[in-house]
Amino acid sequence: MQGQAFKLQILRLKKRYHWMLAIHTLLYTVFSLLCIAAAYSCLMFFFGFVEISIQWVGWSVIGCLCLGITITFYVSESFNGTLIRADQRMGNRDLLSTAYEYMRLGKSGRIVNSMIDQARERVSQYGIKEILPFAVGRWVYLALPVFLIALVCHTAAQQKHRANVDTPDALHPKMVEISDQINTYKQTRESESGSSGESHLIRRINQTQKVITDPGVQTREALRSVQGLLDTVSRENQSDIQDLADFLNPGQSDQNTGQNQNGQTASGSDQIPVVNVDDLEQDLKDLFDDKIPEALSQGLSDLEDRLELENYLDQMLQDMMDETGQDLTEDSTGGGDQESMTDQSDAGSSMNDPSVEEGRDAGGDALADQARTDQKGSDNYIAGTEKSKGDEKAVRPIRSSSSRVVREKEGTYDDAHFRFSIRALTALGEVTGNEQDILKNYVRMNESVMLKEDIPESYRELIKQYFLAIGMTRPDQERKKDE
Amino acid sequence: MNKNEMNAEAPLLIDIYSRLKEELSKTIVGQDELIRGLFISVLCQGHALVEGVPGLGKTLMIRSLSRVLDLKYSRIQFTPDLMPADILGTNFITEDDAGRRVFKFYKGPVFGQIILADEINRATPKTQSALLEAMQEGHVTLFGEQHDLQAPFVVFATQNPLEMEGTYPLPEAQVDRFLFKLLIDYPSQEELSRILDQTTEDYSANVSTVLNTDQILALQPMIKQVPIASHVKDFAIRLVMATHPGHALATEPVNAFVKYGASPRGLQGIVKAAKATALIEGRFNASIEDIKSVAKPVLRHRILLNLKGIAEGVHPDNLVNSIIESLE
Structure with missing residues (x-):
């Protein structure tokens, strides 16, 4: 119990x-x-x-x-x-x-x-x-x-957030409008390129869109972000235009490089050379006999789009600064701009840094100088770089090949008997396809890669020298030689 | 109160103990701890080693206890020339009724119920060991004949810690057979005053019996029935293990000053004494506090100091205190 x-x-x-x-x-x-x-x-x-x-x-x-x-x-x-x-x-x-x-x-x-x-x-x-x-x-x-x-x-x-939101009330709809337009451009670019976020420009646009649509962001920060995007677009445009101009007039690249060495590098829209895209397009048509490669054509189209975007952003930034009465002039030179610049991704941030720019240019020049030294020191080896003297072509010795012999031929010329060994281009065997058909694909692929990939600026000259060295010459020069 | 009544009413032990203290206080002033230790020894069928300087009333205490418990009292004064036969008894040649000469066993003083082995360390080891079988087995064997000792059989041995010359310290094996080692300290001023009143004036104490042999024999098995929780047992085990130098539970002083720790018999003694303590305090379960309260008298003679400990004058009680503090 x-x-x-x-x-x-x-x-x-x-x-x-x-x-x-x-x-x-x-x-x-x-x-x-x-x-x-x-x-x-x-x-x-x-x-x-x-x-x-x-x-x-x-x-x-x-x-x-x-x-x-x-x-x-x-x-x-x-x-x-x-x-x-x-x-x-x-x-x-x-x-x-x-x-x-x-x-x-x-x-x-x-x-x-x-x-x-x-x-x-x-x-x-x-x-x-x-x-x-x-x-x-x-x-x-x-x-x-x-x-x-x-x-x-x-x-x-909350108080801090409220203080941020209070001032740009009037501007916020404008920001949203800009964001929509940027978004439209981004979607167009993505649909054309076939993949989203392939370029750092897309990522930069995403960042800018995120910043200016955030109601908690101050007006100055939004302006900085738009300014940063404008700078990025400007730099891309400048770079593309420069590449195309170099492609058409190789002699000018040395002058440009020399300018960079002299420390005359500037950022933003000030540095964009006054080059008409239509003129460039015409030059390219002349170069390729009215048959501009697809990749170059796409690049031109993108360049035109970006120039439109740049103009639009420039105008929009000016309107916003007029409307808010704020100026980014001080920020662009002072430390205040560093924050927005550090937000930029990969190339965007480093390219804006003058020291990095200088270093890169210097490195590029060094590579270019190295290429030129090789050119002078081994004239017999690097073909196509030696200037022709009249009709006499430069001596281009043929390097002995180690690939297997596919055919043996014999012949007589001036009472002399010759024996030829025709070797395969590759170790696999004789190439039977049409040379132009095969090369056409490679050329297109290379052009596409050159235009779409973010090739470091310092390597462009080197790559160009490489293609020239393997015998790729400009069509107009070929015509002159033929004449 | 008969045996059946004891079985039915377990809580009566606290009253018994109160009455026992009351009766003993008629002849003994103070010494509560000693009384408590001796009574627990009787209940646990254990033996006690009482150590104190002369004149503190050790003999009087034990004799009074035997009277209160109505147990047969024997006193053996241990001397260097004491022989085992003087303790156990011997055979005498005598004539029977038919006139034939026969051996008749003459019982020694060990055939009592409460044995006071006074100054046990003065006898030779041979004589001391004569008590071994009696203390452990409860019987003695002489000339091939076994003689049972009357239960309850309790040995209270006294030692004088001062006069060590010409003494034979008890061997460890024999010391381990004592449940308790009880220390008697000097009485306080008030107690001394009462001692004077009782001994130097016309004072006669009439001590009455509180328990008898049957009642004690009925109480003894009851001790084993006292419940003890597993965590209390665990505490006792850890306490004993901590007395072993080199063990994980051993404290720093134990590792430094102890040669040998307590034996399993010491653990048994702790638990039995804790159970008896609970009963005489009116409780029905042994607690950790009971373990702590009996730890010193049970362990102090089982902790063997090394040379450094002896040289440093380390007291085993301090070691036990350090162990208890470390376990808490």
Whole structure:
């Protein structure tokens, strides 16, 4: 009878123990969430508005719950351990824990029964709540500072955000309009190129679009971003125009290189040479006998698009500065522009740095000089670079081939007997296809790669020299030679 | 109170102990710890080694206890020339009724129930070891004949810690058979005043019996039935293991000053004494506090100090204290 009563008391104690575990789990979960909220508020305060999705919130709650359960089971004692702790706290001399253990093991006896009766009386005397009082660790005291941090940071971040949003209210629709137009250009470019994000320009456009559509971004930052995009587009245009001009007039590239060596490098639209794209196109048509390769044609089309975008961005930037009364002149020369510039990806950021530009030019010149030195030092080897003297062509010795012989021929000329060994071009065997058909594909592929890939500026001259060295000459020069 | 009544009413032990203390206080002033230790020894069927300077009432205490418990008291004064036969007894040639000469066994003082082995360290090891079988087995064997000792059989041996010249310290094997080593300290001023009143004035104490042999024999098995939780047993085990130098639980002083730690018999003694302590305090379970309270008297003579410990004057009680602190 007394044993049954003690069992009931133990059941009640266990129920309370499990409730305490649940509450502890909840508290650990809430505390974890509070810590995350504080961290998020700090991020908001220091780094601006960070967008979070509802899914992220859901996963955070689930994660914190798992963490709470883990901590609870790791930290909490077993029920028997809790009773031992209660005995120590209440001065029970291990009565409750011993009685519970003997009841659980089903041991009985005169003294055991007396002990269980004594334990039952003790539980009745103290009560369940006094035996297992709800207590939390000292970590709870951390909750208040964490909460205060979260509150303060959140409030401060909101004020900062509001201050940012207040000023550009009138300008925001304009930004959205610009963003839409940039987006249209981006989609057009992507559909034409066949793959999204292939160029750093696309990534740069994405960044700019993200910045100017963010309501928390200050007007100055938006202007900087548009300015940065404008600079990037300008540089690309300049680079392409320069390449095409070099392609058409190789002699000018040395002059340009010389200019760079003299430190006359400038950034932005100021550096764009006054070259008419139509003239370039006409020159190319002349060069390729009205059959401009597809890749070059595509490049010209892209160049025209980018020039339009550049003009549009230039105009838009001017309008925005007029409208807001802000000027980026100071930023473009001061350190304020560095932030936006560091945001630019890969080539964009480094190309804007004059020191990097100088270094690259210097490196390019060094390579070019090396190519020229090779040209002079091994005239017999590099064909096509030696200027012809009248009708006499430069001596072009044939290097002996190690590929296998596919045909043997014999002949007589001026009473002399000759024996020819016709060797295969490759180790695989004789080439049977039409040479023009095969070369045409390679030429197209090379042109396409040259125009689409981001070939470092310093290597362009070297590559051009390579193609010239392997015998590729300009059609007009060929015609002159024939005449 | 008969045996059946004792079985039915276990909580009565606290009353018995109270009455026992009350009766002993008529002749003994203070010395509560000693009384408690001696009574627990009786309940646990153990033996106790009582150590104290002369004149503190050791003999009087044990004699009074035997009177209160109504047990047959024997005193053996150990001297260097004491022989085993002087303790155990011997065969005498005598004539029977028919006039034939026969050997008759003359029981020695060991055939009592409470044996006071006074100044046991003064006898030779041969004589000391004569008590071994009696203390451990509860019987003696003489001339091939086994003689049972009357239960309960308890040996209380005394030692004088001052006069060590001409003494034979008890061997470890024999020391280990004592459940407790009880120390008697000087009485306080108030106690001394009461001692003066009782001994130098016209004072006669009439000590009455609290328990008898049957009742004691009924109480002794009850000690084993006292519940002890696993974590309390675990504490006792760790306590004993911590007395072993080099063990993971051993404290720094133990590693430095102890040669040998406590034996398993010491662990048994701790648990039995803790159970008895719980009962005489009116509880029905042994607790960690009970283990702590009996740790010193059980372990102090089982912890063998090394040369450094002896030279440093380390007391085993301090070692036990350090172990308990480390386990808490």
